[in-house]
Amino acid sequence: MPLDQRLRPPKLVQTIERSALILEVLSQSPHGISLRDLSAKINLPKGTTHRLLASLSYYGYARQDVKTKNYFLGFKLVDLGNLLLNQLDLRREAEPFLRELAEKTKETVHLVILDQNEIVYIDKVETDHNPSGLRMASRVGLRNPPHSCAVGKVLLADLPEETLNHFLKKGNLIRRTENTITDPTRLREHLDLVKRQGYAIDDEENEKGIRCVAAPIRDGTGKAIAAISISGPAFKVTKRAIQDRLKKEVMETALQISQRLGFRERK
Numbered sequence: 001m002p003l004d005q006r007l008r009p010p011k012l013v014q015t016i017e018r019s020a021l022i023l024e025v026l027s028q029s030p031h032g033i034s035l036r037d038l039s040a041k042i043n044l045p046k047g048t049t050h051r052l053l054a055s056l057s058y059y060g061y062a063r064q065d066v067k068t069k070n071y072f073l074g075f076k077l078v079d080l081g082n083l084l085l086n087q088l089d090l091r092r093e094a095e096p097f098l099r100e101l102a103e104k105t106k107e108t109v110h111l112v113i114l115d116q117n118e119i120v121y122i123d124k125v126e127t128d129h130n131p132s133g134l135r136m137a138s139r140v141g142l143r144n145p146p147h148s149c150a151v152g153k154v155l156l157a158d159l160p161e162e163t164l165n166h167f168l169k170k171g172n173l174i175r176r177t178e179n180t181i182t183d184p185t186r187l188r189e190h191l192d193l194v195k196r197q198g199y200a201i202d203d204e205e206n207e208k209g210i211r212c213v214a215a216p217i218r219d220g221t222g223k224a225i226a227a228i229s230i231s232g233p234a235f236k237v238t239k240r241a242i243q244d245r246l247k248k249e250v251m252e253t254a255l256q257i258s259q260r261l262g263f264r265e266r267k
Contacts, residue, residue, distance in 0.1 A: 018044065019052055019061075023073065026062060032070025081220070090226060091123050094217070094257045098125045098228065101253045105246060107232035110138060110212075113225065114155040117167055118143040122226075138231070147187055148176045150202035150214035151227040157195040158216055158224035164191070179205045199247050204234055211237040213246050215254035220262030228254050 021042045025033065033041075039049040053071055056062035060076030094111050102109040102125040111123035121142045138144075146152025156164060173182040181187045194200040202212040214229035230237065230250050237246065255265075 015052070018042065018048075019056060022049070022052055022056065023061065023077075026071060026073045029070075029072070032065055032068060032072045034070055038071060090217075090261075093260045094226075094228070095123065095125075097253050097257050098123060101125075101228070101230065101249060102127045105230050105232075105249055107230050107237060107246075108138075110151060110214075110229045110231060111217075112151040112155075112227050112229075114146060114152070115143075117146070117170070117172070119146045119149065119152045119155065119227075144206060145172065145174050145176070147173050147182075148180045148202070148206040149229075150200040150212040151229045153191060153194050153200035153202070154214050154216045154227045155224055157191040157200070164188075176206050177204055177208050179203055181205065199251055201239075201242060201247075202229075202231075203239070209234055211239075211242070213237070213242045213250050215247075215251040216258075217254050217261070218258040218263040220264075222263065225261075228257070 022038065025038055025041050035046055035050060035053070038053075039046045042049065044052075053062055053064075057064060057074065060074045060079075063072050063074045064070070065072065090113075091111065098109045098111060106127050108127065109125045110121055112119045112121050114120075121138055121140050121144075124138060124140055144152065146156050156167065159167070168184040168188060171184070173184065173187065174180070175182050181190055199213060199215045202210070202214070204211055206212075210231060211234040212229045212231040214227050216224035217226040217228060219225045228250060230246050255263075
């Protein structure tokens with residue numbers, strides 16, 4: 001069993017322990033599992049296993065296919081998972097990682113979400129080490145079009161095809177600077193690249209003199225629910241600096257936050 005025996009408390013409630021083992025086995029059985037095979041896996045009599053399954057099924061934590069008679073995880077677990085995700089405070093979980101990234105890179109770090117076809121800045125960490133004195137216009141609560149910034153582009157790249165098509169057809173690709181991508185076909189090609197490489201660059205596309213690199217934050221389902229970026233003056237956040245160091249830093253930090261939210265990389 002995948003449960004960590006090193007962390008096993010000295011006194012477990014037997015029924016809960018057995019129920020947990022059943023749920024573990026069901027989670028590893030995408031095509032379901034028979035009562036006989038399940039009993040063998042958890043080393044319990046069929047009668048005991050059936051009684052536990054009956055209780056789990058009654059409360060929605062397990063279910064039985066009427067045709068095959070195999071058992072599966074119940075949909076109640078989906079409800080609980082969604083409640084857990086809603087209870088997680090993204091800013092609280094991300095904040096220590098954002099501060100560490102800002103200190104390590106000596107640049108400004110942003111945390112954003114996508115809302116109603118706009119990005120919303122929900123956190124911003126600035127470093128004290130700013131000899132240029134250049135301050136970005138970004139602030140918590142500010143909204144921006146997603147196509148002109150790195151954080152927005154990594155979130156657009158993760159959208160379902162139908163949703164992305166709808167966004168592109170609306171034609172609201174406002175030009176923020178001369179570098180902004182405003183052609184829908186070119187933007188789609190660019191987003192395909194972003195999706196493949198796992199990060200995006202804002203090459204002075206949203207704010208003149210500012211360059212950024214961003215990566216997505218994913219939840220337990222793998223969906224990109226937010227993004228983080230490293231942003232700074234273009235003469236410091238150069239294309240070479242992004243390729244040599246900064247893209248790796250932002251991607252690693254985004255992955256660490258994602259893992260805190262339940263994301264696991266597929267092997």
